[in-house]
Amino acid sequence: MDTLIVCGSPRRDGNSAALARAIAEGLVSSGHSAELVFADEAVSSFLRDCRTCRRADGTCAIDDEYRAVFLDKLLPARGLILATPVYWYGMSAQTKAFFDRMFCYVAASYPASASVVEQLKGKRIGLALASEETFPTVGSGIVHQVQEYCRYTRGEFVGVVHGYGNARGEVARDPGDPLARARSFGARFFTERATDYQIDTPRAGRVWA
Template sequence: MKELDQNVKTLPSWRGDGKKVLILATSPRENGNSHLLAQSLYEGALEAKHDAVITMISPYVLQLMRYCGDCRDEEGNCGLQDDFSKIFRSLYQPAEAVVFATPIWWYGMSGHMKNFLDRISCEISARNKSGIQAKQDIIGKKMGLLLSAEESNFACRMPIVAQFNELCRHLRCPFVGHVSGFGNLRGEVSKDPLDPLGSARKLGHDLFDIEETDYELDSERPHEVWSVDRTSLPNYWR
């Protein structure tokens, strides 16, 4: 597995071949359970010949979201002193699929993940000279979610999945899959008998073969779900 080292401050880069998949590990606990899920998805993406990049965000995104009017520079760029803008512009914007991996903290996503999502607002603001292009770039990506939790209670992950689903809907990004793994001690998710690591690997492999369907009352759609000429896969929920 690819080791994640939060002491290394060099951002990974795209190789240049295959569909671009960005995996953001949002826990500061190096090689913890959500990281193992992220690494497994990364391996599956590589098996499918995608151009996959995996990185922790805690060494780079150091500042909390603030009132943007207080810290923008003259060109509208974020004035907070960390590497969020580098991650967003060099990795998030070009990615064709983005997968977030987070532990469940107090029945919600990690603060690091929420802060990352909050700070996207500054990059796509009309006051930012590159904001219009950035807004266009983040629409339509395939999106996935990996969760690790101590509790197997289904309800504890429902609010996070619902919030993430609404985010994807707002951005017109297909929410193609979610994997939950259970464990508390570092690496314990590998003992989960439902094999979430295998599920994450499969999701990484199949990201671009999954087609989300979300019909409205008057949507035109075939009556037959599994027609002989259908090649796409359904949303992946594990």
């Protein structure tokens, strides 16, 4: 599996899920494989205090599916795509908890943390957002957080697809056609680079060949 897509909405037929599925279609159309998981299937509990929660052998005692999703699906994947609704100008709590629970395996008190850190580094990261409001900065906090996550994990932030809608699946009626953009984003996910120049970066002067 090349790419893990994590949907942070509780609505299986919602807008984030529609964007996530369209990205998966695009990935598959370009010869890649993708798996969609809903964050709330994996995460049943917030992060706890590791000092009281960890088992004697250092493993995480929270008994849910997160361990399997994180260790067996996310770590081997080359790409991670987060599809989240905008909740209160941030990512959904489900999506945030998915990030927070990484700590159980990244922290030095987890016996295999060095290997986890190595595997978490360098992934391609994509973001899909669904929101009711169309104001340009409605998702900026989320974009910034994911950018910082990429900086921290030496990942590559490939891009963002934002669809507007409120009722379930309403992004399909967004005139900006975010589902088509999501398919295209998925298809180009492993080939596109988001360019990020310094003043002295050598470059051709044209963006497209």
